[in-house]
Amino acid sequence: MKKMLVVYFLLIGAFLVYVFQYYAKDPQAGIWKEEGLHGEIGENYVMVTFQSGLEYWKSCLKGFEDAGDALNVSVEYRGATQYDVREQITVLEQIIAKKPAGIAVSSIDPYALTPTIDRAAEAGIPVVLFDSGAPGSKAYSLLATNNYNAGAAAAEKMAQLAGRQGEVAVITLPGQQNHQDRVRGFRETIKNNYPAMKVVAVADGKGDSMASKNVTLSIMKAHPKLAGVFVTEATGGIGVGEAAKSIKRSVPLQIISFDTNKGTLDMIKEGTIAATLAQGTWNMGYWSLQYLFHLHHGLTIPAPSKIGDVSPLPVQVDTGVSVVTKDNVENYYAK
Template sequence: MKFLKLTTASSVAAILMAGAASADDCTIGISMKTLDAPYFAAQDVAARKRAEEIGCTPISADAGNDLNKQVSDVEDLVAQGVDALIINVRDSQGLVPAINAAAAAGIPVIAIDSSVDASANIVTLVQSSNTQNGMLVGQWLADETAGQDLKIALLSGDQGNEVGRERRLGVLAGLLEGQLQNQGHASFEVVAQGWGGWGNEGGLTAMEDILTAHPDVNIVLGENDSMLLGARNALRAEGLEDQVMLVAAADGQKEALELIETGEYGATGLNNPAVVAATAVDIAKGVIDGQLTDVPSITYTEPAVITQDNVGDYYDPEAVF
């Protein structure tokens, strides 16, 4: 089951409506690569909640960030006879045999968030658009810093990670295009790239190292909010938090939104884990019911840049993430 086209915002909405149209009993398996992070925990909670709302029984498994455990989880879910499988993969290639075995058993597989190798027989990959979100964040940054000399410290997740690459290039492309539109020329410098491993502590350590060599940075661009929140602690330790703008390519983490609201954090891209997971469940139900027969290979949620002007539209104090 392979499809080559991409979705638009309107087609995402149509998929949601179609998936919610029927409420016959069904069982949806949810294989998470880890729950030891708020983002992924929020996806699991949202997927289970949405499944129950539409009349399905969710069965969730946590791989604990272990490839072999996730392979075993998928095999167990197939053996239990789930009607569809939603998976956030630990390894884009290592899960291919298990995914393809599930598909061969007649179980539609919907990947979420993390990309899967093209040889995997999935119905669709549901994720936010790193490129579109990044472009919006970069354009916002260009508007906010017009005429300034930008010295950017870049905080990246893991070397070779495709998501991180898409996120940083999206923001930098948006910044470039925004400066060209606003000023007729473009000028900014990425003075250093640090690797924070997607986490708070990693962002702190990477920022400390960057500040040693480049104490004059005035923009910190993170590939997610968590690393940027750690970097903020390093800046505070040096008394620089009021001199440096924090900008994230993605996620919309609750703690970041609280700082955006008070003006202590510039902007972040919208990567709502609950929306991604619920969309995947709706698509799974639509496929199970036979209402969806031509699903695009990638399903993007709506892109947005979250700023002080619109943070109230996205902040939920009760959110898991």
């Protein structure tokens, strides 16, 4: 009789264990239905860049990793070490062969990667693009800075710094689309919103600090009352800063640069550069992974396989820019 009781209680205990284990493992069926969005064991997503050692990618990857943590999936970082189209294609092909749950690519070239991206899509591996796109490809979305809007934001900040009046100049890289868009956004915003301001020069800084310094000095000579310079990339920005430092003026030159490398942040701290535009890199990475996760789990509607010509996800995401000045520059140094 006593032995029977032991057996009964062991059975009851085992049953209770089973019941609670069941609820814990499958909350859909149970009383603790609060599971939310999460991945499965072995679910792996890959981020692919070029010049993969660049500081610029760190915050993209941080966003990608943070989304991985939030969704309980694993992430991996790969990339071409050089600025080399062939190398990025090879890296992408190696990744496709491993069949990950999804791939986020920053494309080194708008066309060269398209066949490889399409092969991934045809193999059922979702691809999204971040930072720079491949417009004709089968990637589902592009998460990047809208460069026209970024140029417009620079113009608004310039107007504020210059008291809504005066002559301003732009130093840029004329050959590249993203830089052209920044210039266009800047020029059109000044023209449409600030009648007392004028863009008096748009010059080629060649992405080089010495060339940017020299061309800035020429413009300052031709326009002694120059109120400000918007420079569309960071290396040239240092040169513009050096030009401003080399000339004594009663009114300081207002310089707005782009991106947040250490040299730029240091010049903001010392007051040479007034502001720079930080791109929404964390958001590019974070929402890239969210999009891939939703594609992998079929959480988009309408389902991409069911309807032709359909966008299962937002097709283009402007991750925006933030204005960095002396007031908040400390937050942008790499931690």
